[in-house]
Amino acid sequence: MEKQYTPVLKDEFGLALSGKHFKRSSFLRCLKLSIRRIFLLALARMMHVGVEPLPNLYAMKKILLVSVNQRLGNTILVTPAVSALIKALPNVQFCFVGGRHAKSILEGYAIKQIHTIKRIDTVLPHRLWRLITILRKEKYDAAIHLSTATNSLGAYITYASGTRHRIGCMRNDGNILFTSVFKHPQSRHKVDQIRECMQQIGIAAFDERKIILKPEEQLRAEDFFKLHFGDSFKKPIGIFTGGRQKKGKAWNLESFGIIAENLRTRHIPMVIFIGPEEMGNEKCIQSVIGSALYIKNATLREVAALVSKCKVIVTPDSGPMHLAVAVGTKTIALFSKPNFDRWGPREPYGKVIFDKSKTNTKEILNVLLEYYA
Known part of the structure; x- marks a missing residue:
């Protein structure tokens, strides 16, 4: 389990950095995030407002779950929602779109396929387009965004999936990405927030964060x-x-x-x-x-x-x-x-x-x- 290695400082894309390049990397990262934020906001302004009631999830066969986050902890924090959905809907086929840790964290859960998005994918449009094309071909009955970050990449992936019913958290300026929404949770703790979101869409959620080990x-x-x-x-x-x-x-x-x-x-x-x-x-x-x-x-x-x-x-x-x-x-x-x-x-x-x-x-x-x- 222990291996020899030569320590090197790396940036978020895994590229070796020297000290003089570290500040440049931080600047480029901030610039990338700013460009993406401006693009997503501009895209949001062209979208229609969705006001449909929440669909009956128990009548569905295929559901896409989305939570794109590159931080380990933030991905682990959606496991109470994943667990609750799988327990409540045993006849549903689930797929998941997440960050780089999603496959490792959700291994052992009853999920047919887990798609991962790496940091570098956010600046390579052809990779994201390839994923969106795959998702649209699947023709899911519903897509659920498992995050309250309503201006995130995951929220836009949910929208771009082309799914008939798209469920997510209500934005302060209105619902522009989803066909149906739940209110922003009032709970303080993030685990309680994800449970509250599930309860708003009719799914009982009581579990803590959980990784299933073989x-x-x-x-x-x-x-x-x-x-x-x-x-x-x-x-x-x-x-x-x-x-x-x-x-x-x-x-x-x-x-x-x-x-x-x-x-x-x-x-x-x-x-x-x-x-x-x-x-x-x-x-x-x-x-x-x-x-x-x-x-x-x-x-x-x-x-x-x-x-x-x-x-x-x-x-x-x-x-x-x-x-x-x-x-x-x-x-x-x-x-x-x-x-x-x-x-x-x-x-x-x-x-x-x-x-x-x-x-x-x-x-x-x-x-x-x-x-x-």
Whole structure:
């Protein structure tokens, strides 16, 4: 599972960057987003307003689900809706259009086909047109946009699919993309929002975020830990040190070092997950945290399986936070911004620790030991 590699800084398209090119890449990304936003707004002004009542989903045979987002956590957050729809409509054939992580996250769900859109596809019109052509040929009975982002690429993909019934969230300036709409949810937490959206279209939704792992995936993860910790190993504590730096979500690395040292003195096994964004900082992470089992270059589902075999996961507000909740592992989520009631785990799935200074190791350790007991 661990492989040798040469760390390089990469941009969103996977192209190697040197320091002098990093600012240029950020500028080009902002320019690309601005051009796309202007194009989509102009397209929206040419569309008709849809005011049809919600259709009877129980009478349909083929439904397209759409949520195009490239962030891991945001894709995981639509799983309560996917789960609710599949349970409520067992005779419906579902297909899905999502971001780059969609196939890995939704593997195991009863979905006939999952189409993915990568970041680079948004600036290559022929790729999007090819996808739209495929969707239109399928002649779905309905398409449901599983996001409240009504000016997103996914919303326009829903419109372009040509489906007779297109369902989505009502925009502030009116419904211009969908034939039928539900109101913007009033709930604070994103999981509650997606449940509320489903209930508005007549689908009971109660599930949390969930990734369905195969028994063989879990067995491989367990064997991997036995190989490193011994056959009689205690479940380890997992630590993810990353977080989106530009959003201010990354935690104080020295705090993780203090936590790791305290766990070592108690002879508690640790697993440190090194994600793609932490590759270039790996040596620094190892130097601060010290002796532990480091996981890198694993696939998303390999990481999910390993996380599922951990006793507890400690992580800043990040994709791995959502992933840990989705595989059922107790999650200690570290927030430095007061938006934890919107994104963070709730009991019995885990606990949020809010600390603007990002240094509250005492409370983290107390909760860790409580969960680990």
